Amino acid sequence: MAVARNVLKQQKQDLTQARLDALGPVTDQGWSAAARGAALDRLVQMGLPHARDEYWKFTRPEGLTQATPAKAAVFETDEALIFDQVDRLKVVFVDGVFSAEDSDDLTEAGLKIDRLAEDSDIHWAQGLYGTLEANGQDPVARPLAALNTAFATDGVLIHVTESAKRPISLIYRHTDDSSDAILHHVVKLDAGTSLTVLENGPAAARFNKVMEIDIADGAAFHHVRAQGRDHERQAATHIFARLGTESVFKSFTLTANGRLTRNECVIELTGDDAVAHVAGACMGDGDFHHDDTVFITHDAENCESRQVFKKVLRNGATGVFQGKILVKEGAQKTDGYQISQSLLLDGDSQFLVKPELEIYADDVACSHGSTSGAIDEDGLFYLKSRGVPADQATDLLTIAFIAEAVQEIEDEDLAQEILNRVEGWLERRRG
């Protein structure tokens, strides 16, 4: 055993070294230098993910860890871009590089928006940058996030001092078939404020993104994301959120296409009466692999958490869900809910699930469930008997399947944008 462990350790070290060699040294980035250095130490200590790691058994990490990314063709489409009709402040990155030309002016009432790449010696984000990521490394290692903190080339730092009038929209364009982007965002909401962040686009051939969100008492953070339609792109994303008393965190992600996507969400409820909802819907076809890995820690009383994940899979696509609810001692009256379901449109696709509950308080209500199934034949016949053609009936039932996740989006217009995108995906599949 000891020999095997040493071999594994050596393999991870070699892998990590190869990646670090390709990245080059951590450049001195002014105020973030200390955080970057500490993150690099964490990364070297942990090593990059390996297929033998407990939380990488269902998802092969090679595409995310290898020194250079696999090429990913750019998806051409005439379809309108998502969120186009939404009044928003646009921040555009092209292959991971900020585009001032395509972005709006970053001055916005109630907000202070800076770029990570803008050099200075002191900054409000110092002390936050890399902090939630570092906290989130225990008890489960997330080496790709540590790599991100050490090597991120850019990102936005948003300080919300008064509730935002319109969403901040982060747009990730992909134009280069071998781009390798690393972005790191920090969002800090002061007490009682609110902000909506939208994200869309494939970003790069390979994308590593971290968003750290610090939500003070009574503040509300809403997040709606569509991960882009490029078939061959690969992405590892992490959300690290810390919630204060009576605060709210709600995140929804739509993933249609992409060869490999790993979305991790690590949430810590640290103040009483806080609410955290994480939801996702994915539409996968062919060599599509999509992994949602969620870890929610209840460390305060009377908090509510919901995890709602729906995966539509066909043609050999793979969906993964690893979701955990940890209720710490003293986190009484916790209300934890977790559901993960897949709709398998044929017999070739698979759904791999690992739900976990770990509870150290005695007065809590936690539930989890997971199902896999095909389109309901009775429902299909019922619709057909009313004149709805088979294809349209299947689409209607598919949209109905993901509805519980989409309903987690509070803003009806944003929910409709997501549904339009899903309809587009279904239509293209029939094309």
Next chain:
Amino acid sequence: MLTIKNLQVKLEDEDKQILKGVDLTVEAGKVHAIMGPNGSGKSTLSYVLSGKDGYEVTGGEATLDGEDLLDMEAEERAAAGLFLAFQYPVEIPGVGNMTFLRTALNAQRKARGEEEMSAADFLKFVREKAKTLKIDAEMLKRPVNVGFSGGEKKRNEILQMAVLQPRMCILDETDSGLDVDAMKLVSEGVNALRDEGRGFLVITHYQRLLDHIKPDVVHIMANGRIVKTGGPELALEVEQNGYADILEENA
């Protein structure tokens, strides 16, 4: 309107013959009732006519105004004007009742080469139909049949019938699970649709539904065949004496 000749049907997965030569003609403007004991093949007839999978037609034919029904997909039969009110209406979580109705109506219109109905016109149209069936706005918003009571489900079937305005309506045990008041409401809904251009085939176990929906012709089905045909008095005879006498006559 609906013409069924020597229809023979077996289960697809089992070597079990359910219909053994059914002959039946429903004329426009008429209400035909089919009664019969459990397992006689009544529901199978309704499913085969509406195009449900799982059955194999081994002989005979069924046409709607001369068009071969058995050769069509279920949705094509609906667009051609056939409607089945289900014995057990299906729950469809996540699909709103209004969306369902509008999708169905517009799909049928499209299939017939007609213009789709606008959202505003449709809303007005449905509200009016719903009102007479005592279906409130809340029920129209909810997912199709989810959490509906037995009576609400059957009323919802009749609402669909009123909205889609089919030429040939098959009602499969629409009275099952209904209390007296609900049966009255549903029957009134059906009677309001009676029209000289429309045919009805009402499948039921009991005479009591036929007190409300008065049939022109009553058929008794047993062991996969129509064994006796008569006027409304035949239903009363069944109510009084059961099926035994009739089955014996035909044994």
